[in-house]
Amino acid sequence: MKIFKALGSGCHRSLKVWKGILIFWFISLSLVSLVAFPMKGIMKTGFGQSAITGKLLNGIDVEVLSDLGAVYKSLTHSFSAGLLLLLLLWLLINAFLTGGLFNSLKSNDEKFSAGEFFRASARYFLPFMVITLIISAILILLALILIVIPMGGVASPDNPNESVPWLILIISVSLYILISQVFVLVADYARAWQVKNEKPACFRALGFGFSRSFRRFLSSFPMMLIIWLVQTMFVLLVLKVIGNWKPASGFGVFGLFLLSQVLLYIRFLLKAWRYGSVTSLKELNDPLPSSEATVNI
Amino acid sequence: MRKLFFILAFLLSVSGGVNSQVINKVPLSPRITGYTIDAKLDPATKCVTGKMEAFWVNQTTETVPDIQLHLYMNAFRSNKSTFYKEFGGSPGKDSAAIGWVEIKSFTGKNGIDLLPYMKFIHPDDKNLSDSTVVKVTLPVAAKPGDTVTVKINFVTKLPSQIRRNGYRDDFFFVAQWFPKFGVYEPAGMRQRNIGGWNCHQFHAHSEFYADHSVYDVKITVPKEYVIGTGGMLLNESDADGKTKVQTWRAEDIVDFAWTAWPGYAVFTDQWKQVKITLLIPKTRLEQVERQFTAVKNALEYLDKNVGPYPWPHLTFVDPPAFASGAGGMEYTTLFTSESFYKVPGTIHLPEMVTVHEFGHAYFMGILASNEFEEPWMDEGINSFWEERIMDHYWGENSGMIDLPFLKVSDKSLSRLTYARSGSRQVITNNEYSWNYPHNTYDMMSYEKTATWLYTMMGIIGEDATNEVFREYYKRWAFKHPSGKDFVNVVNDVVKRIYGDKFGPDMNWFFDQTLYGTGVCDYKVESFRSSLQGSKIKNDSTVKSLMVTDSSKMAIVRLDRLGDIMLPVDVLVHFKDGEEIHESWDGKSRFKDYTYYGEKQIQWVKIDPDYKIRMDVDFINNSLTIDPDRVPLRRFSDKLISFMQFLTSIVTL
Missing domain, CATH: 1.10.390 (Neutral Protease; domain 2)
Structure with a gap:
């Protein structure tokens, strides 16, 4: 019952901060455009005034792309370097903006204020960055232990049983998804605690996150699984829609752009729903014994 | 099935062995060579012990003083072989990893010992350490019409899997395993000036060349092993409770290879008169249907467009992952494919390998070109x-x-x-x-x-x-x-x-x-409209197709950037929708087309249907005043969405 109450409250809170999510979306679009537009420029230069671009109307044509020759190489270099830069930048910006978002989500009825959003973003940047780095490191380590190492052990072509690597992969990935949700929960609890306690204390926040995640495991974890399931289904839907739609007119392409950005906005909304639900669940569980309200680590 | 074995075995026994017909009613090939081999596999020592009786018929008008045979397996004997010198690396010091073939006895007509007449030769590179070709000077030269019959006892040590050959644990792929005649080419054959043996050493990048032969091969293996070969199974018997003996017959094929592994599941299917057998790991049964579909498609297409597949049997093998090194090889009526567990149906790699390797039944098997010397003809x-x-x-x-x-x-x-x-x-x-x-x-x-x-x-x-x-x-x-x-x-x-x-x-x-090194690259250099008598200098043939009473003209300039000269189609599209097809012989370094009149060109395409696939750059084959940017914008949009979603998913 508590789970659904928290999910409902999270939904309400996330919708309430739609302007904050708009900021998220806008910064994301601007940042990605910085990488994508030069790539578009490179392609434009590569194709020049050729009429061959018509061959690309049905989708990627490896022959046409490979005929770009040196331009194709610079395109792939731009993509890999740009993506890496983007991930690093987004790591920082995400840590910054989530501070504001969590702060806006902590109350069910306060009105959203852009000024307060950015103030909170600045205030909590460092602790949120530390929380993000530590939990991300744990998740990478977890992937290494649960997926890379077991797969490395069994994926050898010398393994006479061909089905075993697949079985191990399915089990490993499933385990990773399940366990990683616990650490995502820890990060969310820690950030919710941090914005409630205002004074930057990232390690205390993490301590609270771990403590609350495990003490309230039976209510918190299923909620995270529900959210994960909804988000995953949404991403699959997006892949299906965006991946398969190949508009052949300028109007259609504009429609594709609008649709993809609306879907991305919904994606950010779903993320905020998770933040709001965890914040709400924390509050629902908060009239706790005094020893649990603040944690000594 | 058992009944068929008996009938075939009977036919073989009454009809006189390799010179007879068992599979097809009439011989498909001139039957220059034939082999009867009794082979026994010892899985423990990875050795095949063989007793072979083989013949070579001198069907030429020349007297031939010697015979030459391939001992391919000696390529894997040491790092001094021509194979390893070209390939790099080494078989290592582990005796279990190396491969070799040793001739224990070699006799000719009337039991005459031919070992003293035998010597290793190195026709390609004079590498004295290479022992993949042996020459035997005949005590009596073979006159036209003579048949040279030899009896050879040999032991072949299979290498740890290399070049789609050898063993991995209890898996065996036994290819190039017996002493095999080279091809005697008389003067005139394949443009030769003087007759002689064509018997090349085993190289890192080479395949094979042999006469179409008849094979009667008896294979003894432990009972639990499943065998696949390029022949038809005539008979199977229990040898001593622990081993079994299978007798196989193959006609008019250029090589006889076989595989043995206890883990195979065997499936059969039929295409017209051809019985198709598939050997596949028991864990990979989901690939069976797509493998049969692939081979039947290939049979249908080649049968229709090239010629009939003349054998009533075909066996193919999808080796296990741990022995995938055996995958992707052809022995006419036996070939190996390559699939993987759960390979998705959207990736047609297994089908591609199957179609390719089956295709070699035609291009190398039936049309037996020299793979050593002209690899383009098969591959x-x-x-x-x-x-x-x-x-x-x-x-x-x-x-x-x-x-x-x-x-x-x-x-x-x-x-x-x-x-x-x-x-x-x-x-x-x-x-x-x-x-x-x-x-x-x-x-x-x-x-x-x-x-x-x-x-x-x-x-x-x-x-x-x-x-x-x-x-x-x-x-x-x-x-x-x-x-x-x-x-x-x-x-x-x-x-x-x-x-x-x-x-x-x-x-x-x-x-x-085929014989040149040039590249093909045609380019639409430019097109523009201009007033007559303006600055455009036109040195090439000017083609006037439009009305000439206008003061305006449109000029198309085409370039040949590469050395290769091929005839190309040119399509000129005008803004009013009119199109003119031109045919350019592609010989000159440039070509101008001039059109008089008010019409303005919208785009020009050389080879609009992309038929000249040797052209190394299709992008410069066309030029337009309004390129379609929609695909690029779409690509850019999708890229932006992808990056946004990715960054959103991987961050907390």
Whole structure:
């Protein structure tokens, strides 16, 4: 019952901060455009005034792309370097903006204020960055232990049983998804605690996150699984829609752009729903014994 | 089935062995060589012990003083062999890893010991450490019509899997395992001036060459092993409770290989008169149907467009992952494919390997070209047909990959591999397989050949191309065609269909593509409208097709950037929708077309149907005043969305 109450409250809170999510979306679009537009420029230069671009109307044509020759190489270099830069930048910006978002989500009825959003973003940047780095490191380590190492052990072509690597992969990935949700929960609890306690204390926040995640495991974890399931289904839907739609007119392409950005906005909304639900669940569980309200680590 | 075995065994016993007919009613080949082998596999020592009786018939008009045989397995004996010198690396010091064949006894007619007459020769590189070819001087030279019969007892130690040969644990693929005659080529055959043996050493980049033969092979293995061969099973018996003996018969094939592994599941299917057997790991049964579909598609296509598959049997093997090194090899009526557990149906790799390796039953098996000397004739021609089959049955644009966001045709991969290779001009396409420098063997033999064959098809048309191959089959089935013989077939067929449309012959095409190192690259340099008598200087033929009473004219300028000169179509599209087709012989370095009148050109395309697939850059083949930017914008939009979603997903 508590789970659904928290999910409902999270939904309400996330919708309430739609302007904050708009900021998220806008910064994301601007940042990605910085990488994508030069790539578009490179392609434009590569194709020049050729009429061959018509061959690309049905989708990627490896022959046409490979005929770009040196331009194709610079395109792939731009993509890999740009993506890496983007991930690093987004790591920082995400840590910054989530501070504001969590702060806006902590109350069910306060009105959203852009000024307060950015103030909170600045205030909590460092602790949120530390929380993000530590939990991300744990998740990478977890992937290494649960997926890379077991797969490395069994994926050898010398393994006479061909089905075993697949079985191990399915089990490993499933385990990773399940366990990683616990650490995502820890990060969310820690950030919710941090914005409630205002004074930057990232390690205390993490301590609270771990403590609350495990003490309230039976209510918190299923909620995270529900959210994960909804988000995953949404991403699959997006892949299906965006991946398969190949508009052949300028109007259609504009429609594709609008649709993809609306879907991305919904994606950010779903993320905020998770933040709001965890914040709400924390509050629902908060009239706790005094020893649990603040944690000594 | 058992009844059939008895009938076949009976037929064999009453009809006199290798000289008789068991599988087909009449011999398909001249039966120059034949082998009867009693082989026993010892899985513990990884050795095959063999007793062989073989014959070579001198069907030439020349007296032949010697015989030459391949001992291929000695390529894996040490790092001093020609194979390892070219391949690099070493078989190591582990005696279990190396491979060799030892002749224990060698006798000729009337039991005469031929061992003293035997010596290793090194016709290709004078490498004294190589022992892959042996020459035996006959005590009495073989006169025309004579049959040289030899009896050889040998032991073959199989190597740890290398070059799709050898063993991995209890898996065995036994190929190139017995002493095998070279091909005696009399003067005139394959444009030879003087007759002689064609018996090359085993090279890192080479395959094989042999006469079509009859094989009667008795194989003894432990009882639990499942055997697959390129022959028909005639008989199976229990030897001593622990081992079994199978007797196999193969006719008119150029090699006899076999595999044995306890883990195979055996499936059979039928296509017309051909019984198809598939050996596949028991864990990979989901691939069975697609493998049969692939081989039946290939049978149907080649049967229709080239010639009949003449054997009533065909066996193919999908080796287990731990022995995947055996995958992708051909022995006419036996070949190995390559799939993986759970390989998705949208990736047509298993089908591609199956279609390709089966295709070798034609291009090398039936049309037994010399793979050592002219590898393009088997790998290249076969790749061309593989690509046609893949794109025909699995989608013109998705023959290789058929994902919603990425479709790749099989022929695209060939062209881009050739076109993007930095070494595409270092050597001609007509080289001995071991002479290709800078790792160009694969690109030249497979991809370049397939690309120029597509280009030839673009020029002479699909029907004429099919007719070329039907004629090639008709003239050269169960013989040894050379590259020149193939070219002659093309010349004859094109002449028959088109007269002199392409000149007295097609040699101009082959001189540039097969025997040349140039590249093909045509470019639309520019087009523009201008006033008559303005500054444009026009040195080439000016073609006036439009009304001439206008003061305006449109000029199209085309360039030939590459050395290869091929006839190309040119399509000029005007703003009012009118189109003019031009045919340019492609010989001059540039070509201008001038059109008088008010009409303005919208776009120009050289080779608008992309038929000249040797052109290394399709992008510069066209020019337009308003390029379609929609695909680029769409690409950019999707890229932005992808990056946004990715960053959103991987951050907390």
